[in-house]
Amino acid sequence: MRAAIAESYGNIQDVVRVSAVDEPAIGPTDLYVEMRAASVNPIDWLIITGHVRFLSEAAFPLRLGSDGAGVVRAVGPDVAAFAVGDEVYFRVAPDRPGTFAEFVAVDAALAAHKPRSATFVDAAGIPLVALTAWQGLVEQAEVTAGQRLLVLGGAGAVGAAVVQLAKGFGLHVTATASAQDAEWLHALGADRVVDYRTPAFDTAPDMYDVVFDTVGGDTQRRSYAVLARGGTLVSTVAAPHAEAREHLYGVRVKPFLMRPDGDQLARIAELSDAGALRSRIDSVFSLEDVRDALGRSASGHAKGKVIIVAT
Ligand SMILES: NC(=O)c1ccc[n+]([C@@H]2O[C@H](COP(=O)([O-])OP(=O)(O)OC[C@H]3O[C@@H](n4cnc5c(N)ncnc54)[C@H](OP(=O)(O)O)[C@@H]3O)[C@@H](O)[C@H]2O)c1
DSSP states (O other), X not given: OEEEEEOXXXXXXXXXXXXXXXOOOOOTTEEEEEEEEEEEOHHHXXXXXXXXXXXXXXXXXXXXXXXXXEEEEEEOTTOOSOOTTOEEEEEOOTXXXXXXXXXXXXXXXXXXXXXXXXXXXXXXXXXXXXXXXXXXXXXXXXXXXXXXXXXXXXXXXXXXXXXXHHHHTTOXXXXXXXGGGHHHHHHXXXXXXXXXXXXXXXXXXXXXXXXXXXXXHXXXXXXXXXXXXXXXXXESSOOTTHHHHHHHHTOXXXXXXXXXXXXXXXXXXXXXXXXXXXXXXXXXXXXXXXXXXHHHHHTTOOSSEEEEEOO
16 A cells, blocks of 8 residues: 655655555554545644654554545454445554555544534644643643633644644633634634734733743743633643743743543544534645645745645
């Protein structure tokens, strides 16, 4: 079958290619899925460029792609919840990547039936970002209705999922984004949108119970000034000097890594079918154009998800 692989650490254009590889073997608890669409996430190119080598060393040639959607073509003998022909979506285990391919094997516990109302392209863009948003809000920040939330990077793929889930949980949501994304974020439910190209978010008098940071760096550092004492900052990026800042500001600081979870994806599918979680698609590439797809995500300015279709 055809699959995208990286041959070594390096620049996307130099080390990524589409190649004939062995079809994945399935274990007793696995689904064998014919991929219809996969999404590009920053982690895909961060692994290739070596930026997250400190998390784990990659084994080359490395199959690429972390999440997606497709049709079950075979199931392992211990799988009861899925059958051949089911339409599923999933975030694969980090040590078993490979959704930029014609077929992938995924543990059934990490998959769920895809939202019925979503196309494969829309569904492919949901798993990694929606799980990140869910786990950041529910497990890390332990949000409750009525809290005030500041989302740093509200128009990013993760940020947009955070905005929508948070509104569903009854929070008051402010998001930072480019001015051109304000109307779209209000349509998703954001109560207030602050142009990130101005310093406004930390000069406004608002105090927030929770900051959900997807940007990091100086943006994150400035957000401590608007986080109420006793509040929580969760970050998908990193939180330097977390302990010192916890003491200084009297807050909790929680950088975290998302994990795959099929049960949570089943709940997220219900939200999607209820219209409470909408995808935004930036662009769709063929598998052969995987380098361009990775490059579009690596620009840092994709307007929604970058999708790769297998055929
Ligand atoms: N820890 C985890 O488990 C985990 C999980 C998922 C993602 N992440 C990380 O979270 C980050 C976001 O991921 P993503 O998939 O949401 O990325 P993304 O969709 O590629 O983010 C792109 C968006 O970010 C906006 N943006 C860029 N700089 C900004 C700033 N200073 N303030 C506000 N918005 C800004 C861009 O808007 P403009 O084009 O208008 O600039 C663009 O819309 C990445 O670093 C990723 O690696 C971590």
